[in-house]
Amino acid sequence: MSMNSKKLKIACALLMLSPLPALAAxxxxxxxxxxxxxxxxxxxxxxxxxxxxxxxxxxxxxxxxxxxxxxxxxxxxxxxxxxxxxxxxxxxxxxxxxxxxxxxxxxxxxxxxxxxxxxxxxxxxxxWGMPLVYATDKVKTAPTSWADFWDTTKYPGKRGLRKGAMYTLEYALLADGVAAADVYKVLGTPAGVDRAFAKLDKLKSSIQWWEAGSQPMQWLASGDAVMSTAFSGRGAVAASEGLKVAPLWQGSLYSxxxxxxxxxxxxxxxxxxxxxxxxxxxxxxxxxxxxxxxxxxxxxxxxxxxDKAPWIATSPQNMAVAVPLNIEFWVDHGEELEERLNAWLAH
CATH class of the missing domain: 3.40.190.10 (Periplasmic binding protein-like II)
Structure with a gap:
């Protein structure tokens, strides 16, 4: 038997003695x-x-x-x-x-x-919630409503809004004085939609539209914005890491x-x-x-x-003043309102 044949037999024997690999999970x-x-x-x-x-x-x-x-x-x-x-x-x-x-x-x-x-x-x-989050070191007095979010005279600086009709149109109506209980009733009418967009017109030049959940905190940290809508969990993490931000839940949406x-x-x-x-x-x-x-x-x-309760939508104090997102409304009207917002953004 040649040396190569012996090596082959030994290799085969070793393979047979080796345990089979476990099946992958x-x-x-x-x-x-x-x-x-x-x-x-x-x-x-x-x-x-x-x-x-x-x-x-x-x-x-x-x-x-x-x-x-x-x-x-x-x-x-x-x-x-x-x-x-x-x-x-x-x-x-x-x-x-x-x-x-x-x-x-x-x-x-x-x-x-x-x-x-x-x-x-x-x-x-x-x-989760989408509260108004503001930079506590960049505003003189804490905002108390969405009307303050729209008030660029009292609160100069850019505003961050999520790029989309949902949340944005509700907040525009709340800023225009619509009661939280009536927001979806008003937004469900052509006149109500026009009213929301008319309110957005007044803030358009000050809006920075965010598409990634990390952007609002980055902008508030850098000073690119002084207020922004933001996912509540993102705000809590940023605050725990030392960023000087606070949420306002009055009229803010949760889902x-x-x-x-x-x-x-x-x-x-x-x-x-x-x-x-x-x-x-x-x-x-x-x-x-x-x-x-x-x-x-x-x-x-x-x-x-x-410690986290101020940022949690289901905290009793927040649930008392926050607004539930109307899922049925957005299922029925979401497509048309997103189209209108995109057309508005293009002009």
Whole structure:
């Protein structure tokens, strides 16, 4: 036998004695909005779930582009399994068949969750707000209303607004003196829409439109803006890191984001298991301790971190003056109002 043949036999014997590699864990893709919230979700929810369920969780980020999810539904190939979506997108996506209908028996029922958390195609991931956030070191007196946001004489400087009709038009009407209880009734009329845009006309030259959740805090830190709408959780993180900012909840909108499972998810069993886990009190409490977002498990209502409470939409003092986003209104009117805003921006 040649030396090469001996080496080959020895190599084959060693391969036979070597243990076979373990089968790879099932890989599931969860997509969120990124930023501080997703980092905390990873620590408080994704990683503990992956360890407990034996599922390899792969994270990704998006900016709410439903077009990508529509392509997955149309082609029958879903690159994503669980997606965090805003409430109007969940409603539209569910009606269009972009998401799977949830079996709440598999999820352990909804009795443990706050009102509104249970939807046909979604389970609420968190409660967030879009308050007016101002730089406390750049204004002489704290603003007390959306009228102050529009008052560039009393409060000189740029204003940050999220680039979109939703939130923007409500705040314009509130600034123009419409009562919070009447905002959607007024905005549901042609005259009301005209009134909102007329109010925007008065602020147009002072507006900086943000498209990424990180931008408002960057602008407030640099002085590029003195006030901005912002996601409450982003503001809380910035404040905890030393940025001199504070929120105003009077007339500010709040809503929920939801976990939804894509129509053609190849890992829908694991996706359902994930949502059931995310609804439990333990991971939610850990999440709320790390970032200022409201949670959906009822048992945590009186366990909010006192230091974060000013930034949390579900804090009693904030809920008393904040305004719930009217999901049905934006499902019915969102497309036409977004088109009008885009036309307004172009002129």
């Amino acid at each position: 099932e890989s599931m893709v969860i997509v969120g909005f990124g930023g501080a919230a997703q980092k905390v979700q990873n620590t408080a929810i994704f990683e503990p779930f992956a360890k407990k369920a034996g599922v390899d969780v792969v994270q990704s980020e998006y900016n709410g582009e439903m077009a990508k999810i529509k392509v997955m539904a149309e082609t029958g190939h879903a690159d994503w399994d669980v997606v965090q979506v805003e409430a109007p997108d969940l409603e539209r996506g569910c009606a269009e068949g972009l998401f799977q209908k949830l079996d709440w028996n598999k999820l352990g029922g909804s009795d443990q969750l706050i009102a509104g958390a249970k939807q046909d195609c979604g389970s609420a991931a968190l409660v 929920m984001d939801y976990w939804a499972i894509t129509k053609h998810s190849a890992h829908s069993d694991s996706a359902n298991t994930f949502i059931a886990y995310a609804n439990q009190a333990e991971p939610q409490q850990k999440f709320a301790h790390m970032i200022a977002y409201g949670v959906t498990n009822k048992s945590l209502a009186d366990k909010l971190d006192a």
